[in-house]
Amino acid sequence: MESIESYIKALIQMSGDGPVELRRNLLALHFGCAPSQINYVLQTRFNPESGYLIESRRGGGGYIRITKLNIDPRKCRILAFLEEVVGRGIDEAGATRLFTRLLEERLLSERETQICLAAVRRDTLDLPLPVRDLVRGRIVKAMVLALAKD
Amino acid sequence: MESIESYIKALIQMSGDGPVELRRNLLALHFGCAPSQINYVLQTRFNPESGYLIESRRGGGGYIRITKLNIDPRKCRILAFLEEVVGRGIDEAGATRLFTRLLEERLLSERETQICLAAVRRDTLDLPLPVRDLVRGRIVKAMVLALAKD
DNA sequence: CTATCCTGACTTTCCCTGACCTTCAACTCC
DNA sequence: GGAGTTGAAGGTCAGGGAAAGTCAGGATAG
Incomplete structure (x- = not known):
């Protein structure tokens, strides 16, 4: 869990705090967990209260986009x-x-x-x-x- | 899908935003997809909400004409x-x-x-x-x- | 015991296809 | 030259597969 969170955060940092796109199934495979676990992490760690915005698209070529909000x-x-x-x-x-x-x-x-x-x-x-x-x-x-x- | 969309938009731009005529079967061949896929793209990306008008004609010498509605x-x-x-x-x-x-x-x-x-x-x-x-x-x-x- | 983590089954959305339908122009035949 | 025929377009629609979302509930850490 911890690891999924920091993995995503590393991705964001590597992209210069710009938006990052993920494939839910690939990420689940990479961490050997259920795809819905990804949703859980996103909901608990990357919600607006934590300063992140999630957008996604289903179907073929679907993705999950995470944007770090500019919080002052x-x-x-x-x-x-x-x-x-x-x-x-x-x-x-x-x-x-x-x-x-x-x-x-x-x-x-x-x-x-x-x-x-x-x-x-x-x-x-x-x-x-x-x-x-x-x-x-x-x-x-x-x-x-x-x-x-x- | 994306590519068909941008291909058509490029065509429109090249024609100076004037009407553009396509052949459904040729386009499908060009992109290696089913002809009906062209209809799907037209319906989802070139509909009135997106500001386009579609006219077409069946039979020999048929065509599909796409007109970008002028905002004026x-x-x-x-x-x-x-x-x-x-x-x-x-x-x-x-x-x-x-x-x-x-x-x-x-x-x-x-x-x-x-x-x-x-x-x-x-x-x-x-x-x-x-x-x-x-x-x-x-x-x-x-x-x-x-x-x-x- | 409680809060957190995690899962699987089911749902929704999006893309794409094939089978079948409709329309048109050209061609044939009388 | 008009009526039917025919082949070449495009149109429609139900459905399938891919990918993400949801949620009730089980598992686990503290």
Whole structure:
């Protein structure tokens, strides 16, 4: 387990902290474990809270791409906040405050802020409470994390 | 697959973004694949969401014509498409194609594309079908309109 | 005993194919 | 010259194989 984790981290370091692509089955073969074990490692060690983003594709020529998020201290607090947002949900006013703040801190451009706000407006989602605030929470988190990648 | 896609795109570029005519069987021969594979590529990569129009003719002297839709008259075409998207909903693959197309057209930056894609991912929305595709449709429309607003 | 690690069976997604269908132009035959 | 024939295109669809995802639950370390 430990070894899978450090193997992947070594790969990332070798690629200069850029994105790394893996083949799940090959990696499982290499470590003599079940393929689903790879998923477990990714979920527990390479999740957003640990500063990583996972993307993947199934089918022929499938892959798993791991991107190390650019984490600075400011964003650290945001990560914790995002977790809370996903758990409890967030209302439109709260989301607006968050995006406005990110705009002020120059973490979001004007256009990006407009996109984010449009995506989570009440009449865009058009769902009954409380599910609306929960869905909004997940969207907010996904969008903010997408920015931390690069 | 990838290669067929980029081959066709190269053809289009060489023709100055004008219409391009292909012979399905020749292309299949050239890439050593089944002719129906060509149809698959066309359906998944050169559909209206990606901004392409396909016309074809069977029988002797048949052909497949691919036209890259110009973004200039997009004001009407995209708006009409967005209305459709809101009515019928849109799946993740369709939304991805749309945003990728907007990125290619430089109507979206790389970062903006990432935000949009993250917002409408299946596991972000985490809603049961068919409501998931409908919500995604509304979000897609809202985000695209937010961009058009300047 | 509990938390963590790990697995196998099942699911989902994506690519690709072959068998069969539809359409078109040219050709034949009267 | 019109009606049927025919061969050469492209279209469609169910299904198979590859690869990753999920999840309930067993195994194990502390």
